[in-house]
Amino acid sequence: MAKLMIYTDGASRGNPGPGGYGVVMLYGNVRKELSQGYRLTTNNRMELLAVIKALQALKRTDEAVHLYTDSQYVVNAVQKGWLKKWIDTNFAGGKKNKDLWMQYYEIAKPFSIHFYWVKGHADNIYNNRCDELATKAADGSNLLPDEGFEATLGLTSL
Template identity: 70%
Template structure:
């Protein structure tokens, strides 16, 4: 691993959509790896995919290094890389765009960073993505699940 960038792998899981869900995140810098995961009692897969990204960004202290985020969620990757989020923010999520609470949170967190998203095929041969999937599904199946207030209040 290189120390001139921060690498983040993310995945989300939902047992039913909606249903119990969780996210898994790997933060990598040099030879350091940190794993994050959390489960929620009722949520959606897309929300967990986005929560995984947010959870990773919330851990970062440095803003001077580029960040590459790998995700198997085309929803998340395309929203950023194709500029959809900028339009959603500009028109205040008109038209019923989902998850505005999490998108706004991501948008604010992302501002000081230089972030590039890369889509990876899920459930394939990428060991980092597979580890995030393990973390996410274990969190979704866990006990003491948190309330996803944004989802349960209507997002």
């Protein structure tokens, strides 16, 4: 039986600055890539958004998801229980990215997700491809607003 593997990465040109995410999804012989750029965001937001977008792209919830990321922020928040504590305290103490973490929390519920940390910019071809997708998206011309981040800065539609 095929194993569903997802690789994700986020990038930001400046932190904050233009950013993007990249996703490579593998299932048997099927490969799908996703990416998008944002005009003003942070690296951590793009790392997390990559995971969200990958899960949103899945049509079935009955397969175990093996998710590979170079973001210790994402892996630790889930595996070490940080996210549960953040939710229980309504993100007290200035914890960031509540909007995206709540999106992740809701979308992840029906899935069995196994997170794996991989070293970034190393020898993992899929992680490297995600990095290429994310940086190309960040450098692109069709950048979307990261409305959640821009709202925290008091910015409205630019």
